[in-house]
Amino acid sequence: MNLSQALEIATCTDPGMVRSHNEDSVAADASIGVAVLADGMGGYNAGEVASGMATTVLTTELQHLLASGEAPGMNGDGARERAESILRGEIAKANASIFQAAQSEPQYAGMGTTLVVALFYDNRVTIAHIGDSRVYRLRGDDLTQITKDHSLLQEQIDSGMITPEQARFSQNKNLVTRALGIDPTVDPEIREYETRPGDLWLLCSDGLNDMVTDEDIGMTLAALSSNLKLAAQQLVQMANDNGGRDNVSVVLVRVVRDYAAPRGLLARLFGWLKH
C-alpha cells in the first residue's frame, strides 16, 4: 500500500554552531511509511559512517521488503508482531554491518550510533529506538515524548536520584547506555502506537531536545504545522540560536489522512456489521 498520500514528511539536519561536521543522519520514504534518524559517535568521520550506514541499510532494506510485497499481513491483528519482527530483523542487520566495519577498519574502531525508526501502516506506527534520540508526538496542542532515552541521565531520573528539572543542569549528559554497532547484538526497544489524522510525529537527535525546551518544541510545531518544511527548519534554527552545541536533526511526519490497510472481504463485512 502506497502511503505517500497519507503521510507528509519533512527532514532537516545541520552540524550546529560548534561542530565542524555532521554525525547525524536522516532518511525517510513516505510511500512505504518509513522515517529513520541516527546520531553517530566515534572519532574522525566514524560517527558519520555509523549513522549513515544505519539509515541507508534500514531504508533500502525496508524499501526492498515493503515495496516488493514480501511483507504481507501488515494489517489486522498480526500487524504489530509483523512490524516488530521486520524492524528487529533489519536493525540486527544494520548492527552487524556497523559492528563488522568497526572490527575490520581500524579508523572505525568503536564507532556506533543511536537510532530511531518509525514504520507507519494501517493507522498505526511501530517505533524502534536505541540510545538518546527521541520521538515526540504532537496531537492537538499536546506534545508528548514517546520514547524514553537509553541514557545514564534517564536512569538517574528513574531511580529518583535526580528530578527531570535538575537533569537540565546535569554534567552527565551524552552518556548513552545502548547504541547500534558497538556489540555483536543489540536490543532495540520496540513499541506500537495508533495514529490519528492531524498527528505530527517528530524524530530528533539530542542536539534539538538539549537546546530547545519541550514547551518551545510543542509551540513551534503547533504554530507552524501547516508548513512542515518550515517547522523543521525553525526547530533547527532555534537549537542553533540557543547555542547549537551539537549536531541537530529533525524528521517530521504528518498524518494527513486515514490509511487503514485494506482488509479481506470477510473482515470488511464484520467491520461493517459491527457499525
Next chain:
Amino acid sequence: MAKLILSMDGLVLKEIPVSKERMTIGRKPHNDIQIDNLAVSGEHAVIVTILNDSFLEDLGSTNGTLVNGQPIKKHFLQHNDVVELGKYKLKYMNEQAHLNKGAPQDFERTMVLRPGAAPRTEGARPASESQQMRTPGASQPMGVSQPSPALSESQALRAAAAPAAPAAAASQPMGISQQVSMSQPIGASQGVATGRPVQPAAIQILTGANAGRELDLVKPLTTLGKPGVQVAVITRRPQGYFITHVEGATFPVLNGKTLDAQAHALADHDVLELAGVKMEFFLKG
C-alpha cells in the same frame, strides 16, 4: 575533578579534591572530611558523586546544612555553591564546568556507557565501594541497568566510542569524566523561554476590525494572519526579529514590497500587510 574549599571566617583551611564516589563530612575522625567543631554532627552530611555530578545530602545533623544560605536535605551541587556547616564553609568548585566552556566540542561527544569488561587497573577499588554508587535513600543501583553482579565492575564504566583516547579512558576509570561533559545548563544558554537580551518589540494593527490593538512579541515565535487563508510567523532571534511566510497563496507585503518564501529581517516601523490587514512592527524600550 571537582574540589571543595574549606574555610572559616574567610580563612581558607584546606582544599579537598572530590576523589571518591562517597565522601562523608562530620566531626568524628572516620569521616573523609573531618571538621572538629561541636556545631558539626558526628556524621553530618555526605557528598555522592557520579561521574561529573555531585549530590550533597544532610544526614539528619543537629544543626543542619545550608547551601547558599538555604537549608537543604538533599542538593544537586553546582559550580560555586557554598555549603555551610556551623561556622565552616565548603565551596564547591567544578573545574570541568570551567574548562568545558573553552572547548565544548571536545567534551560533548555522545558516548556509550557499558558495564563490565573494562580492566581494573590503578583505579581498582574495593568491592564494597561499589555500594557507594547507590543513590542516597534509594535502593536501586545507580547508573547501570545491569543486575547486581555487574555492578562492582560498573565503576570501570568505559567509553566505547572514544578512539582518540580509549587506552586512557580504560586504564583510568574516572578518565571518562574527562571526555564527557556537560552542556551548559539549558536555562543559561537558552534565552528562548526566559527572555534573551533582544530588545522587546510589538505589532500594532493599523486597519480592520482590530485597528489600534497592540500585540507584544514575547514568544520565540508569533503567528499572524488567518489559518487556511494566509499565515506568516515572526520569529524572535538573537539577531532580531524576522518574518517568514507560512501558508496561503499570497505572500506577506513588507513596506509595499511582496516577500518571497525566505525569512526577512524586520526593522523598527516596518509596515506589514497580511490577509488584507496592515500592521506596524516597532521596537520598544
